[in-house]
Amino acid sequence: MTNPLVSIIVPVYNAQNSVARCLESICSQTYQELEIIVLNDGSTDDSLTICNQFCAKDPRVTVVDKENEGLSITRNVGMRLAQGKYLQFVDSDDHLAPDFTQRMVTAAEQHDATLVISPYWMEIPRDIQKEQLREKVKAGNPEDIAKKKLRRKKPEVEYREYGFLPAGVYDQKSYALHLMEKPVTFFYNVVWNKLYRRDVLNAHGLEFTNELIHAEDQQFNIRYLEFVERVVSLEEPGYYYVQNPQSICHTQINLSTIMQNRLQMIDYYKALYTKLGLYEEVQTQLHASLLGLAESVSPTIGIQKALSDAAEYWYAFFAGSDEEAELAAERSGRKTAAKKKQKLGTE
Numbered sequence: 001m002t003n004p005l006v007s008i009i010v011p012v013y014n015a016q017n018s019v020a021r022c023l024e025s026i027c028s029q030t031y032q033e034l035e036i037i038v039l040n041d042g043s044t045d046d047s048l049t050i051c052n053q054f055c056a057k058d059p060r061v062t063v064v065d066k067e068n069e070g071l072s073i074t075r076n077v078g079m080r081l082a083q084g085k086y087l088q089f090v091d092s093d094d095h096l097a098p099d100f101t102q103r104m105v106t107a108a109e110q111h112d113a114t115l116v117i118s119p120y121w122m123e124i125p126r127d128i129q130k131e132q133l134r135e136k137v138k139a140g141n142p143e144d145i146a147k148k149k150l151r152r153k154k155p156e157v158e159y160r161e162y163g164f165l166p167a168g169v170y171d172q173k174s175y176a177l178h179l180m181e182k183p184v185t186f187f188y189n190v191v192w193n194k195l196y197r198r199d200v201l202n203a204h205g206l207e208f209t210n211e212l213i214h215a216e217d218q219q220f221n222i223r224y225l226e227f228v229e230r231v232v233s234l235e236e237p238g239y240y241y242v243q244n245p246q247s248i249c250h251t252q253i254n255l256s257t258i259m260q261n262r263l264q265m266i267d268y269y270k271a272l273y274t275k276l277g278l279y280e281e282v283q284t285q286l287h288a289s290l291l292g293l294a295e296s297v298s299p300t301i302g303i304q305k306a307l308s309d310a311a312e313y314w315y316a317f318f319a320g321s322d323e324e325a326e327l328a329a330e331r332s333g334r335k336t337a338a339k340k341k342q343k344l345g346t347e
Contacts, residue, residue, distance in 0.1 A: 003033040004109070006101055007084030007198065010038045011074040015092035016045040018242065023054045025095035027061070031102035036061045037078045042068025047092075072208035072216045079198075079207065087198050089191040093242045094123075100238030104195040107232040111169050114228040116195040119163025119237040120187070122295065126156045159240075162187055162295045167235035173276055175231040180282040183269070183289040184262065186241070189218040193239045200227050215261035222268045226275065262290045 008026055012019055026036055038061060040048045048065055055061045066077065079087065086108060088101060104116045164182040165175075179188050187193065200206075206223055208216045269286055273279040279286075 003031070004085035004105065005033050005035055005083060006031065006086045006088055006105060006195075007035045007037060007078075007082035008088045008090055008101070009075055009078035009082065010036065010090050010092055011041055011071055011078070012038060012043060012047050012051060012092040013041040013068070013071075013074075014043045014045045014047060016043075016047045016050060018094075018244075019047055019092045020050050020054075021095050022090060022092050023051070023061070025098075026090060027054065027058050028098055029096065029101045030099045031105055034060050034101070035082065035084050037064065037081055038062065039064045039066060039074045039078050041066060041070070041074045070210060072210040076207045079201065082198060084198060087196045087201065089194075090239075091192055091241075093244045094192065095240045095242070097238040097240070103234060103236070103238060107234060108195055108197075111230055111232050113169075113230045113232040114197055114200055115175075115224070115231045116234065117165060117187075117231060118193045118234040118239060119161055120193045120239040120241050121237050122160045122162060123240045123242045124158040124160065125243065126158075160295075161237055163233075163237065164188070165233040167233050170231045170233065172225070172228050172231075173278060175228065176225060176273065176276055176278060177282070179225075180273075180285045180289075182292075183286065184292040184294050186295055189215075189221055190241075191217045191220060192241065194221075196224065200224070203227075212261055212264065214257065215265060218261075218265055219268060222265070222272055226272055259290065266290070 010022065010026070015022070023036070023038065026034070036058070038051045038054070040051055040063065048063070051061075051063045055063045062081070064077065064081070066074070075089065086105060088104070090096065100118070104118065107113060107116050162185070164185060164187050165178050170178070182188060201224070204223075204227055206220065208220050210216070212219060266286065270279060273282055273286070
């Protein structure tokens, strides 16, 4: 059987320090039937020069030099150029295990899957680890974290594995129900740990929106899920997501942006899960997801703490007992949770 072509789409913007490792990991994949579409989104550093060097030595690499239009439009350009049976997305900060594409394609072909999803490694550079400790100190633990923790020698890179779906094969509804267990996680919402069918995307005109910051992947996946028939979840991770202190997640995201995006996503989820006949079953989880936590070590620990406190309070308010609501209210400094809950129960 002929191996199907996989189109790997790599948007690049000012990634001169990471794009060579990224492209080397793609070109070195054990799966060879690749079309590697590299899109330079108006970089002002040496990214384009590095990308062109890979194009010169590997005929599978195509470099598109375009004006700066942002991640969503850039990915859409790549999707329109793609010719593969499958689409894979890789961010220029990140890199792949050598057999990652091979394992995803094998799973898709064996099970005639519409979607393949994989656990991933979060790669945390030492400078972010230091920043995380500084934020904890600022948050009020100077004596607990203390000087010796800041002085303790740490490895240059830390790796954390994330995956929230047991390995196996799922139909559309079972996958959708599992998603609601962790609805705001990178694992379910990003595009770089997944393999997509290009014919499905083209048949339904699915592209990335340019109207959202940070949630464009999530909306894309919600819309794609409507047309998914079979999902394969892999057991082993193969994508290395590198925490970058200069990324959008670190520089352009605040609590207001997070809440605005999640409120917008609620409507998309409600429409999809209503169509699947699952909305009543997941309604509580869906609304609790407004204040859920993603698997991030962004130095915005204050935001993480605020979300955590609010999530505990509101989940108890909507789904727990009066005692749980009152306890959550006391922990978060709010004294009216149980009273409001009781009032709703009498109306």
